Amino acid sequence: MTTALCPGSFDPPTNGHIDVIRRTARFADRIVVGVVGNPSKRAMFTPERRVELFDAVIAGWTDNDVHIEVIAHDGLVVDLVESHDIDVIVKGLRGTIDFENEQRMAHMNSTMVEVETLFLPTSPEVSFISSSLVREIATLGGSVDHLVPPPVRQAIGETR
Amino acid sequence: MTTALCPGSFDPPTNGHIDVIRRTARFADRIVVGVVGNPSKRAMFTPERRVELFDAVIAGWTDNDVHIEVIAHDGLVVDLVESHDIDVIVKGLRGTIDFENEQRMAHMNSTMVEVETLFLPTSPEVSFISSSLVREIATLGGSVDHLVPPPVRQAIGETR
Amino acid sequence: MTTALCPGSFDPPTNGHIDVIRRTARFADRIVVGVVGNPSKRAMFTPERRVELFDAVIAGWTDNDVHIEVIAHDGLVVDLVESHDIDVIVKGLRGTIDFENEQRMAHMNSTMVEVETLFLPTSPEVSFISSSLVREIATLGGSVDHLVPPPVRQAIGETR
C-alpha cells in the first residue's frame, strides 16, 4: 500500500491541484492532502476553509475509490511524513521554475527525513493555472470560473 | 502492488541510472528496467550487453527485496506499458533541459496509453553524470571509474 | 496590411504548427508558410510533399479569409523576407529550450535584414507535440492520429 502526500498552500485550490490529486489517485492507495498555511502571504481563505473546499470537491467524485484525507498543517512538510506514515511526496510541475524550486525543496526534505519526492508534469490544459494569478484576477473582478472547481467558484463568489 | 517502468538507452548504465532505480525500489513493488536500443546513436554496448551489465549490478545488491527485471526492447516505450502491466513510468531529472524533454515525452505517451510518468530529481552527487559524456571520456582514454558501477567499469576496461 | 512568415521544416506538419498558423491568421492579413528543407536531417517527406500536405490542410478551412501561401525554400529564411515582402516572422514557442534557440535565431536574422520576429506561445493542448517525436513514433509503428491533421495522418498511413 502506497500513501502519498500532496502538500501545498492551495489558496485557493485550482483545477491544476485537482489534476495532480486525481492522477495521484491512479497509483497511490491513500492520499493525504496537506494544506500548509503560509503566514507570510496574504491569504484569500483560511487553511481551514481550504480544507472544507477540498472536501467538498472530493465529495463530488463518484468514481473515486482511493481514501483521501485533507488536513491543515502549520509546521514543516516533513513532520507530516512521519506523523501520517507517508511513503512518497507528490508535487505537480508546470515548468522549469517550478522544477528548480521543487527540486531544491525535495533535496532539503530528504536531508531531514527519508522520503522520495515524485514530480507529476501537470496536464497541458491546466499547466498555466496558479493560485496567485487566480487570487489576482478574482480581486480585480475577473472571472476564474474555468480555473477552479465548482465549490471554490462558489466560495469566491460569496466573498464579493 | 505498484509496478514501475524505468526506460532508457542506458549506454552504458551510470551511477545516475542506478540512483534512480534504487530510489524507485523504495516505493515500487516491482520494477521493469527497459533498455531501449537507439539505432540512430553510435552505441558503446549492444542492448543485450547493457541488460547483462544491469543484471550484474543488481545481483550485487544484498539489501534489495524488490523484484527487478531488466529487458531489452526495440519498439515504443508505451508497448512495454501494456505488455508488462506497468502502473507508472519513472524517469530521473537532472535539470531543466531533462525536464522539458521528458515532460514532452510523458504527454506524448499519455496520448497513446493511460499511464502516469513520475519524475525523480536525481541525487545531487550524481546529477551531472550522463551516458554520452561517459562514452566521450572513455573513448578519449579518461577514467570513468567514479561515474559507473563496478561491472560497467570492468566492461569498459575490456573494450580498450 | 501585415504579412507574416511562418518558417519551419515541418517534417511533418503537426497540430502544433497548425495552431500557430491559425492564430497568426487572427492578426495577419497574409501568411507565407516557408517550408525550409533541412538537408542534414533524415526526412519523412520531401519539402514538396510537405507543401502539398499544408495545402490540403488549409483547403479544409472553411472559416479562413486570410490569404495563405505555402512555399518550399532551400536557402536562408531572411531571403524569404525580402523576396516576399514579409513584415514579421512568427514562431511558436513550446518551452524554454525553444525560446533560447529561437531568440538566438531572431537576433541572428535581425543582423542580416530589418525584420521583427514575434513569438506565439503554443496552445497548451498541443504544446508537447514535435515533428521529431511524431517521426519517431510513426517509425516504430505507434499511432500519431491525435497529433497531426487528417491529410498528414493519411500520408503517414500510406508510407507503411
Next chain:
Amino acid sequence: MTTALCPGSFDPPTNGHIDVIRRTARFADRIVVGVVGNPSKRAMFTPERRVELFDAVIAGWTDNDVHIEVIAHDGLVVDLVESHDIDVIVKGLRGTIDFENEQRMAHMNSTMVEVETLFLPTSPEVSFISSSLVREIATLGGSVDHLVPPPVRQAIGETR
C-alpha cells in the same frame, strides 16, 4: 489596421520598455501603452507620473508615424483589450523566467477574452535591464543614466 497593447507596471519606464514599444511600432498601426498600477509593490512613481514620463519620451521621437496612446489602468489587462479595441498584446522577453511567467499570463488572459499575446525578444543590448534593479540602484545612489530614457533620468534626479 493592427492595434497593439503594451501592458506593464513601468515603474519606471526603462530603455528595455522603450525598445519593445519602438519595435512594436514597426508592425502595429496603433499602440496603447497600458500603465498598470501594482498596489502590492512600493512604487517609485505614481501611475499618472509614469504616463507623463512615457508621453515625454514619445514626444521626442521625430521619426514616429504610429499613433501611441499612454493610459493608466488599475484593473485587469483584459479589460483594456475590450475597451480599446486591441488586436494583440505585445510583451518583451528577456529570458526564460520572463518566458514562463508571461506564457502563463497569456494563457490565463486567453481564457477570459479572445486575444493573442505576441512576445518580442528584447534587443541584446537592453536585455539585462529591469525596473526593479533600476529602482534599487537609484535608491542606493547609483547612476542609472544609461538604463533609462532622458525624461526618466531627470525625474529620478529630482527625487533625490
Next chain:
Amino acid sequence: MTTALCPGSFDPPTNGHIDVIRRTARFADRIVVGVVGNPSKRAMFTPERRVELFDAVIAGWTDNDVHIEVIAHDGLVVDLVESHDIDVIVKGLRGTIDFENEQRMAHMNSTMVEVETLFLPTSPEVSFISSSLVREIATLGGSVDHLVPPPVRQAIGETR
C-alpha cells in the same frame, strides 16, 4: 595578485556559501566577503552578526593561506569594487534561475564600473541549499545542522 569579491546577504551563511568561498580561495590571492544588508527582507541575523559568524568559520580553516576579509556593507556592490581594489566579483550558481538573475546583475554592474563577474557552479552536494529555506526550516523548528557550518548552527540554536 587577484582580489575577488564574494557579495551576498548571507542571512545566514550556509554550506553553499562556504563552498564558493573555499573554491574561490583556490585561484584568488585575496578575498573580500561583502555582507550586503537587505533592508526589505526580514533578517535572521544583523549584518554585523553575519560578519562575526563568517569570521568564526574562517578562523577554523587550518589549511587556508589566502587573506579573507569579511565586511558589512549597505550600499551598492560596485562601490565595494572601487573601495577595495576588487579585480573580479565571484558568485555561485545553483541553477538556471540563479544564472538569469546573476547574469542580469553582472551586466548591470558592468555598466557602472569596469569589473568582470565570474560564476562558479556550486558543488553538487550543496547545490540545493538556500538561506531562505534555512531560515524557513529553522523558524518552523526543523534541523538545519547539515546545511550550515558549526558556528551558524550554534547561533541558530541560541535564538530558540
Next chain:
Amino acid sequence: MTTALCPGSFDPPTNGHIDVIRRTARFADRIVVGVVGNPSKRAMFTPERRVELFDAVIAGWTDNDVHIEVIAHDGLVVDLVESHDIDVIVKGLRGTIDFENEQRMAHMNSTMVEVETLFLPTSPEVSFISSSLVREIATLGGSVDHLVPPPVRQAIGETR
C-alpha cells in the same frame, strides 16, 4: 600568476569567443586557448586552421599585454590542465542551455582533475552568436561579417 584555459571547438572562432578571451585577459596573467577538434561534427576549418585564425586575430590586438597561446588538442580537456599548468578553466555562457551543459561538464572535469571552471556571461551584444549558426548561414550564402573577426571573415570568403 593565474593561467586560464579557454577550451572549445571554435569552428570558426566568433566575436562571442573573442569577447570571452578578451575579458579573461582582464584577470588572468596567461591564457591557453585550446582548440579541441570534434570528430563527430562536420568541420568548416581544420583545428590547425582555427589555431592560425586565432593567432591572426590576437596579433592584431595592440593593447594586449597578456601572454596568449593557442594550441590544437585532440584529447580530453583535463589533459591540458595538467600539461599546461592551468589554474582555471573559463567558459562563456549565453543562456540557460549553455549553463546546464557546461555545469555538467565542469563537475565531470572536477572528478578527473582538481580544477575550477569559471563561467563568464557573454556580453549582451554577442550573446546570440554561435559557431553552428555561423556555419549554417555561411553555407547558405549569407553574410556573417558582423559575427566573426576580420581574419575569419576573410577565410570564410576564400572557401566560396
